[in-house]
Amino acid sequence: MTFNDNANPGHTGSWYAASAKDKRVRPTLAGDIEADVCIIGAGFTGISAALELCERGFSVVVLEAARIGFGASGRNGGQIVNGYSRDLEVIAKRYGNEKAVALGKMSLEGGNIIRERVAKYAIDCDLQHGGFFAAFTDKQIRGMAESKADWERHGHPGLEMVSKSEVSKYVKTDRYAGGMIDTLGGHIHPLDLVLGEAAAAESLGAKIFEGSRAIAVDTEKKRPVVSTGGGSVTASYVLICGNAYLAPLFPQVHGRMMPVSSQVMVTEPLDADLIENLLPADYCVEDANYILDYYRRTSDNRLLYGGGIGYGGNDPKNLTGVIRPNMLKTFPQLSDTKIDYAWSGNFALTLTRIPHMGKLSDSVYFSHGDSGHGVTTTHLLGKILGEAVAGHAERFDVWASLPNLPFPGGRIFRVPLTALGAWWYGLRDKLGV
Secondary structure, eight states: OOOOSSSSSSSSSSSEEEHOOOOOOOOOOEEEEEEEOOOOOOHHHHHHHHHHHHHHHHHEEEEEESSOOOSSSGGOOOOOOOOSSSSSHHHHHOOOHHHHHHHHHTTHHHHHHHHHHHHTTTTTTTOOOEEEEESSSSSHHOOOOOOOHHHHTOOOEEEEEEOGGGGGGOOOSSSEEEEEEEEEEEEEEEEHHHHHHHHHHHHHOOOESOOOOOOEEEEEEESSSEEEEEEEEEEEEEEOOOGGGGGGTOOOTTOOOEEEEEEEEEEEOOHHHHHHSSSOOEEEEEESSSSEEEEEOOOOOEEEEEEEEEEOOOOOSTTTHHHHHHHHHHHHGGTOOOOEEEEEEEEEOTSSSSSSEEEEEEEEEEEEOOOOOOOHHHHHHHHHHHHTTTTOOOOHHHTTOOOOOOOTTTTHHHHHHHHHHHHHHHHHHHHHH
16 A cells, blocks of 8 residues: 655645646745736636636636645545536525525536636546446435426436436446436546646746745735735735635634535556446446545546545544445445545535635635545636626625524533434434435
């Protein structure tokens, strides 16, 4: 096993980091500079905003504490899953039909942004089309059918229900009772994607500094100043895009989210015939359980399998201890297969499971808390941040109007209370109720 093999210093020892096509290290900020916009965080949200702003002619500086894509953007399952962590029907019940319609119009845009940028900037990130949602029970199948009808009311044309006899078109396993495909879903190498988008932004004039953690933001001056250990950026606007890896520099933001870890492992390369038999359509797969498994093929014929959850960002001592048994339930024929890489990563969870956008001042914006649906949502919200800075804040205002609540029990009790709720829903999944 090569769990600690770090072929890309500054990143976690993941298969993504080891196989990334661009391993260049960007410079650390040294000295005092100016820009129209300073972005804190070089993950999907920050880089998406940077690219949108550069395309609009703004000068942009991005400050990253570690490496581009260091956090969830470079560690996730690589699945293009449309929508949000809560269904549009739930959003309508909570916030009203007008808000649900507005968010529904945006719900496919994140995936479209990814595909458009991959094509426009020739980003080599192993893009594949199609996703399969797997159901264990008839109840889950009924829930998917209801979600399909709701999605279609909001204009989603790519959903199809899958019977038990048709499951083998997408995954060769006896575990599932059926499911649903999304032809507008897909999967990518996420670190290659964010690196490709970063290079595109740089080609348009963006300056990206790695190893440059923001340690202070002075908003008392006419133009805010973001300071690092080696310099500063004076800008007209600051965008806070740190998500789960945001240091508690901004308690108004950091205090309204909880870091949650998920674990991923990647097998050794498999025989081409074997991996094609296991996942014949090359769709990504995720199941319908509350604590779900997700998996897919990689470009070099490995199986990437993820799952598990650690509230508060806590990792299990044995990274493969939870997900390897689940992988073998799905694919028992892999019992002798070696695991070459295993890692974890944190995503930002909000109490509502809806992203949190807003302003700390007229010139400081933030976006975080994509709650497990970050690959597509971050691309959408990064673009919306760019629109807002450019004076087109209509869509930003929709998101900023959604209430965001603190976790019950504050920072001390949020983890045990959330874990208790997850245990209850996990028990329901096991019992099929």
